[in-house]
Amino acid sequence: MSLARTIKNIRQVGLKQWFRDMTYIGDAKAGRLVGQDAMGNKYYENLNPHDEVPGRGRWIEYSQDDFNASQATPEWHSWLHGIRHLPPTEDPIVQQSRPPWLASYKENLTGTRAAYKPYSTTPPKLQAWDPVARPRGQEAKP
Known part of the structure; x- marks a missing residue:
């Protein structure tokens, strides 16, 4: 720089x-503010190709201080990486209504307290030894 x-x-x-x-x-x-997603992230674009290294003209400003790349929604991710030419706010394909069966986007929570942890309902094949202590002074029964 x-x-x-x-x-x-x-x-x-x-x-x-x-x-x-x-x-x-x-x-x-x-650069110019192109749009904002549902998570509050702001997306920018620099229209002057002489100011930036090729491929670095689009960027994201995360709404949270503790951020990771999974906080960018798929529509904006495709625009950031040059897969789509138009941003989701201007793209007619993205503007069409979302199908009702499509779930809303959630960031990847792996490594956080909210990460999915499966619960096993099958009993273990081996049972751990549970020693039972006899009270002192009693003899063992044959």
Whole structure:
């Protein structure tokens, strides 16, 4: 990242937003807000190809401080990676109503307290030894 690009981005987005971008994504970015998803994430696009490295002109600003990539919905994920040309807010295919059988999107919760943990209903094949202690002073019965 050049000094001229950094100064240009600070002028466009302001010092506070520039510092937040450097803290969270490690790069100074400036672009237009394309849309926001149901989880509160904001999606941006830089329309000037000379300002960015190829393939880095679209990015996401997560709504949570503790973020991971699974928080981007599939529609926005395809736009971020260049699979779709139009963002979901402008794409007529995505704008069609969702089928009623399609579940709402949830992020991957693996590694968190809310992760799915299966419960086994089958009894174990081997039973653990459960020792029973006799009270002292009693003889063993033959």
